Amino acid sequence: MANTPQAKKRIRRNNNRAEINGARKSRIRGFVKKVETAVSEGDKKSAEEALRAAQPEIARGVARGVMHKNTAARKMSRLSKRVAAL
Template identity: 80%
Template sequence: MANSPQAKKRIRRNANRAEINGARTSRIRNFIKKVETAVNEGDRKAAEEAMKNAKPEIDRGVAKGVLHKNTAARKKSRLSKRIAAM
């Protein structure tokens, strides 16, 4: 159990950040799912539009520290590759 004021504050802060980061991660996953859904349906135009919306969201996740930059690059690359293969 945290006894010092600093430790108590850190616990509060970590709980708040976990909630915010969880929401951001979920948002990124939703954008990625939209791209994958469009690809699976074979709608290239919708997939490209969804990818255009997903890229900045993935990059924002990197900037906020939710995703590692290589993970983001890998996700964007794989999605782009699937769209190009259509």
């Protein structure tokens, strides 16, 4: 258990950051899911629109430190490839 005021504050801050980061990850997953759903339905137009919406969200996740840049690049690449294959 934390004894010093600084350690107690770190616990509070870590909990707040974990909540914010979790919300950001969830938001990114939602955007990715929209692209994957459109691809599975074979709807090229909506898949392209969803991909255009998802790319800045993924990039924002990298900028905020929620996601590693290589992970984001891999996700964007794979999604782009699947949309282009339609």
